Amino acid sequence: MILEEKYILSNGIEIPKLGLGTWFINDKDAGQAVKDSAKIGYRHIDTAQAYENEKGVGNGIRACGVKRTDMFVTTKLAAEVKSYKEAVASIDGSLKRLGLDYIDMMIIHSPKPWAKFHEDDHYFDGNREAWKALEEAYKGGKLRAIGLSNFEKADIDNILEICTVKPMVNQILAHISNTPKDLIRYCQEKGILVEAYSPFAHGVLMKNQEVIEAAKKYDVSVPQLSIRYCLQLGLLPLPKTANPAHMKNNADVNFEISEEDMQSLKNMEHIKDYGEASMFPVYGGKSS
Ligand SMILES: NC(=O)c1ccc[n+]([C@@H]2O[C@H](COP(=O)([O-])OP(=O)(O)OC[C@H]3O[C@@H](n4cnc5c(N)ncnc54)[C@H](OP(=O)(O)O)[C@@H]3O)[C@@H](O)[C@H]2O)c1
DSSP, X not given: OGGGOEEEOTTSOEEESSOEXXXXXXXXXXXXXXXXXXXXXXXXXXXXXXXXXXXXXHHHHHHSSSOGGGOEEEEEEOTTOOSXXXXXXHHHHHHHHHTXXXXXXXXXXXXXXGGGTTSSOOOHHHHHHHHHHHHHHHHTTSEEEEEEESOOHHHHHHHHTTXXXXXXXXXXXXXXXXXXXXXHHHHHHTTOEEEEESTTGGGGGGGOHHHHHHHHHTTOOHHHHHHHXXXXXXXXXXXXXXXXXXXHHHHOOOOOXXXXXXXXXXXXXXXXXXXXXXXXXXXXXXXO
């Protein structure tokens, strides 16, 4: 059962292979979503300062009935935080809002502030400052693992050149039809686990006829096919839902996609229209 399987991060820490995404789950609903997911067997929750639901997620972690050491919680340092001083305060802010003694993993949400996501400046200095703060919190026992999100090769190299602790993950947009092969290979070669966010393209894959047909062939839902696809590439998928029936469906992925079908799903024409979500920088838009 996938909920019991784990990847091992480069520092030896175990991370459950399937995580629950919480973007767009309100703070007041997040606790219940965490509790429902834990009851089903989820042990890995993905939140972020930007989702404004860390408080609810933390309440859920503390109230879900699962031992704290058996849960894995990731949060993200806001994309706009690009100085050492701000990063130190920001990490402590997350600990406080979550109400936890330690956070399992904290990652830099984006190398560029959202409003500048499509501009040329890589904020190399600012990311090094943020990384220094994460390293210190890691060494001080506040964080069990540290990592990156939305980092391209140049952004990763910028950290690798100066770090004393290597990033353990890079969380990126990866789903059927959009699989950044070179970046994935680069991360994996460097021992960086790749987490796949928006594994259903924020829901858009469910409307795609080609993907619907591929799922039918295996007698599974599009979400199940999408999760299996990520897992077979060695990625860690983070499907979002607050619906317990969907949580169960997403964890029921005990089947194998053939090599031939993996290739055609990988090479499928890139779905670039993310519908209403297209305004978000991660899908090419400009909203902050
Ligand atoms: N690092 C970053 O920059 C970044 C960016 C985007 C996302 N993320 C992370 O990745 C997570 C997932 O990405 P996402 O929120 O963009 O979207 P997603 O997981 O690709 O898709 C979510 C959509 O799929 C639906 N869904 C989920 N399971 C389903 C099922 N079994 N059957 C039918 N519909 C189902 C959800 O509806 P219901 O809620 O109704 O189930 C929701 O509309 C986020 O929550 C967040 O944790 C990170």
